[in-house]
Amino acid sequence: YSLRDQIYRAARGAGAGGEAPYQSIEGLSLGVEVSVRYALDPSRVGQVARRLPPEIGDQLVEPVVDGVLHRKLAKHTVREIFSSQRGEIQQEVQGELAALLSPDGVVVRAVFLGNVDLPAEYRAGLESLLSEELRAEKMRYTLELKEKQVKESELVAEAQKVQDRKSTRLN
Secondary structure, three states: OOOOOEEEEOOOOOOOOOOOOEEOOOOOEEEEEEEEEEEEOOOOHHHHHHHOOOOHHHHHHHHHHHHHHHHHHOOOOHHHHHHHOHHHHHHHHHHHHHHHHHHHOEEEEEEEEEEEEOOHHHHHHHHHHHHHHHHHHHHHHHHHHHHHHHHHHHHHHHHHHHHHHHHHHHO
């Protein structure tokens, strides 16, 4: 067994129309590019080597990763997976994989969730929705800036009035 870091890429679930797409909580098929960096724990290889399969990536890591991803992604909406909670999902997956693979002497170093593949119509709708939200957010900031400019103008005008009163009193 190699003690060097290995990379497992979950190819079967990478495409929404692929061999084994994942499902969101809404039941929508989606693909997620996933990479898992792992290695055998050198201090435990002697203990676990007898029960490890010959191809650790294909026979041990792949089914565990596949199961965890199907379970975790099915608890989230497409929007959370696509944009808002990708980092949290990635950490959850990494934590669960580490716990499940550790008894077999496999150390999970990192999990990376890459491109999320959605059906074309859904992707277009989601991107439109996110774009609209960005426009609304921009408008909110613009309005806040305008309010601050008005407030600043009022303060400048008030300061000018005070200055004018002082100068008329002195004259």
